[in-house]
Amino acid sequence: MQANENAAKAMLDDAYQVGRAVSRRAPKDFVPLYFWGAFLVLLVPGFDYFSTTEWGWTVIAVAAAGTTFTAYYYASRSRQVRTVERVGPWTWIALNAWVSLVGLGSLALGVRFQFTYTLGGLLSGVPYLLLAERLRNQV
Amino acid sequence: MSHPRTKLDGIIHNPTRLSLLAALAKADSLEFKFLRDTLDVSDSVLSRQIASLEEAGYVKVKKGYAGKRPRTWLSLTQPGSKAFEEHVQVLMEIVG
Numbered sequence: 001m002q003a004n005e006n007a008a009k010a011m012l013d014d015a016y017q018v019g020r021a022v023s024r025r026a027p028k029d030f031v032p033l034y035f036w037g038a039f040l041v042l043l044v045p046g047f048d049y050f051s052t053t054e055w056g057w058t059v060i061a062v063a064a065a066g067t068t069f070t071a072y073y074y075a076s077r078s079r080q081v082r083t084v085e086r087v088g089p090w091t092w093i094a095l096n097a098w099v100s101l102v103g104l105g106s107l108a109l110g111v112r113f114q115f116t117y118t119l120g121g122l123l124s125g126v127p128y129l130l131l132a133e134r135l136r137n138q139v
Numbered sequence: 140m141s142h143p144r145t146k147l148d149g150i151i152h153n154p155t156r157l158s159l160l161a162a163l164a165k166a167d168s169l170e171f172k173f174l175r176d177t178l179d180v181s182d183s184v185l186s187r188q189i190a191s192l193e194e195a196g197y198v199k200v201k202k203g204y205a206g207k208r209p210r211t212w213l214s215l216t217q218p219g220s221k222a223f224e225e226h227v228q229v230l231m232e233i234v235g
Contacts, residue, residue: 008233015161022165080173081166125181
């Protein structure tokens with residue numbers, strides 16, 4: 001009887017380990033979400049402190065690197081493990097629409113108020129970070 | 140009352156097949172070479188086990204290309220998913 005139990009336990013352990021190995025390799029939406037959230041929170045405020053042209057090039061360079069990273073991340077992971085995307089296209093559209101809206105608001109209010117980009121960076125980036133955190137906890 | 144081991148699925152009970160289904164249960168589909176390396180088995184062993192599971196209707200095999208390279212993708216069918224869950228449940232009953 002003990003032998004049956006030990007064999008069953010060994011099989012369950014093995015199945016668990018294999019499942020973990022697959023999960024580790026699967027593409028995870030929270031990784032790019034963290035990146036883009038941090039990008040917005042950390043880089044957008046720079047427009048309040050540096051020249052728009054100079055800082056704009058920095059932001060464009062980081063955004064280009066981020067886009068390359070995101071594309072490579074999904075392409076390399078999906079070559080071996082394919083999973084249902086947990087962040088659907090409508091969520092991405094909603095997030096991007098929100099960023100555009102906040103960006104336009106920062107631009108418009110920047111004429112009359114100070115630190116609108118700092119506020120805009122926080123308002124646009126935090127939803128990305130919150131969603132990333134929620135997804136990370138579900139893994 | 141019968142011992143839970145009598146409820147074990149004979150097709151899944153093979154350790155490689157159980158690991159294979161455990162891996163497929165965690166994704167929509169997995170690439171053959173990734174599965175081979177993860178399970179640490181040879182191509183021929185994996186192919187044999189896949190054939191048995193495919194015959195039982197537990198896995199689906201899809202062949203395609205990534206660029207010019209041929210790729211084989213495997214996924215769990217609905218009966219396969221159900222059978223795997225039930226098998227794991229029985230193993231847990233045995234462990235207690």
